[in-house]
Amino acid sequence: MFQISSYVQPSEQYKNSFLLWHGPTGMDLWQLLLTLALAGSSDAFSGRETTAAILSRVSQSLLSVNPGLKTNSSKKPKFTKCRSPELETFSCHWTDAVHHGLKNPGPIQLFYTRRNAQEGTQEWKECPDYVSAGENSCYFNSSFTSIWIPYCIKLTSNGGTVDEKCFSVNQIVQPDPPIALNWTLLNISLTGVHADIQVRWEAPPNADIQKGWMVLEYELQYKEVNETQWKMMDPILSTSVPLYSLRVDKEYEVRVRSKQRKSENYGEFSEVLYVKLPQMSQFTCEEDFYFPWLLIIIFGISGLTVMLFVFLFSKQQRIKMLILPPVPVPKIKGIDPDLLKEGKLEEVNTILAIHDSCKPEFHSDDSWVEFIELDIEDPDEKTEGSDTDRLLSSDHEKSHSNLGVKDGDSGRTSCYEPDMLETDFNASDIHDGTSQVVQPQRLKGEADLLCLDQKNQNNSPYHDACPAIHQPSVIQAEKNKPQPLLTDGAESTHQAAHIQLSNPSSLANIDFYAQVSDITPAGSVVLSPGQKNKAGVSQCDMHPEVSLCQANFIMDNAYFCEADAKKCIPVAPHIKVESHTEPSFNQEDIYITTESLTTTSGRPGTAEHVPGSEMPVPDYTSIHIVQSPQGLILNATALPLPDKEFLSSCGYVSTDQLNKIMP
């Protein structure tokens, strides 16, 4: 049969059903009419009662859908609640019918039936007691009450069923409220501000606890008199419970309610118990606990400050580095910029002597090697090509950019500070550092003769440095100047460069460094033969010794140890020969600045050691005079015999050392 879902017994769950009567909800009129049609036409319904029930429901729903059908607005009586307080009796209540119509409906009647298997067909019996439970109620005493047997009740008015309900008594248990609430003082705090009390009550008298017929649990709620929200405690099985930490100067209200342990519905609340605690002390101290935010803030700030100061003034360099990383200054490998600035060559040389960094492993994995980069980001510079190209007016493709990590590490570390965590710090210093270093050079408008990678346009210039070709770190401003000189002056080197450049696969970076051997008065840069790259080019191949020694420097920086330099030195002259255009190779005359050229031109220290083409020309010279910001003056280094003490040096020798070395 067509089930009017909303009109079926409101809920299959008895527990919640009684308080959740829902009458005919809004139904579609269409559905209603269809139901009517079905109900009217069909005879197949089993039992007269179901038909009547359906009809009544339909009529009721019709009324609800269109209240105007009835003469006037009148509420139908319906069940509000059925309740058993002690599992021995129960009663049902309903709303009174409100009639404004002319017709006076007959008395409302309640019929019930017990669905017992033994009874067979159900018969509806009338309510045994309309009075005991009050108005509009039906009371079933214990003789009429069977606990686990289902009941169905219905309200009738004028012979028509108005409402119907089915349930079992064990599902409608709602105990009475507890009685005899009282409290006793447990103790008062020492300050006299808080107190503990014990609240006791008794189970509702009609619940048979002693025989175990009912097992109740209780819920206590309490609050201050002024408050609106009740504080709830967890359900308990006993009939007394302590309340802790009540304020003495406040009044409290306490109430308890009970419920059958297995069911879900609580009974009514008991009467409210007023708790007024005895005040022991005359004065009430404000013991309110305010969270000491101020204290916390103060302590926190002072603690942080102390820690900060500890770090600031701590001798521990590491911690200090972590907290306050030092602003990196431009560093040339092996040279302290301060020393450079101040021109203390002695100290510089000492430092360089200490430097022990010619071990390849030190530089092997450092892409940031001791090159000071200049303006890496300058697009113009990039597009213009490598230094060598500029010098040699070569337009070969530069593959410097693909060498991977840009050597953005100029001045990253100096040789004597290998453990400084400067790799991260110096990345940003490139431009600053280089600018600082570049400045003096720019001032003079000359390519720097430092053989320091002040500008590292390529990533690993030393890789490709061929002994035959030295590439100075040229300032972009100075590109043009050296070029004309070198183009005519170093065809062979140019050739070598070309060979190198033409072999990009072997040349990871065609932009290599060459040593500026001289600066002409005109300001042009004369390159001395540089080292070949490891891959070797034709020219380099011609000098296996050089390539051999070069191989040692693969991972080395542009500056090599003196020991290795010695190996290379004999070769150098061969290569050097090519740059025949250089009239006088006097390393002594390699100056960074034109100004210093004049001043230091007369340096005879190493003149004899650089006899031009015969003398081995080291690729790199030491710094003789440091005149910052004007620049550096390089010493020629002829190292016929390595001296032990210089073995560890990084290719730089001081003048004194050089003198010692000189035969």
Add this chain to the structure above:
Amino acid sequence: SLLLLLVSNLLLWQSVTPLPVCPGGAVRCQVTLRDLFDRAVVLSHYIHNLSSEMFSEFDKRYTQGRGFISKALNSCHTSSLATPEDKEQAQQISQKDFLSLIVSILRSWNEPLYHLVTEVRGMQEAPEAILSKAIEIEEQSKRLLEGMELILSQVHPETRENAVYSVWSGLPSLQMADEESRLFAYYNLLHCLRRDSHKIDNYLKLLKCRIVHDNNC
């Protein structure tokens, strides 16, 4: 649900320590009658909670609003057992009969519970919540039955093992092809289970107060 957790923990603890077997007529037993009853009451309460939840979930999921309730009332297979229907009747029944009755009810549910578990397990999209509860109820029912038989042997050692129990014949209805009928069969079974577990719980609490506390709980 917290209560359920606590009770289940309690029961797990209980299950670890098995009920000692007190030979009939033994004067001294390791577990007192009081403890036995306490455990039994805890078990029965737990089973009833599980049954209620299982029924609610089933109804909510499958049969809400189908009007099964009007058809399913009091068609349980244990209705043939003469169980007291109110407090007076319960007070009139003798201790021995009462205990035997409880044992009978528990025995009657052995087979239905077993089939319930297998059938629910075999359902397509077997509802995990319902299945787990059914399994748990079956397990705990067996345990409760053992406990009750033990109590019975302690309180009334002369009682012979009588195999009175109701036979359940509802298995075919659980396997019917028609979905409506099948759902109604499940609904009925779960409804009866809830009712009977409540009965057993109540009876045990009554008996406990009567036997252990001498009607003065």
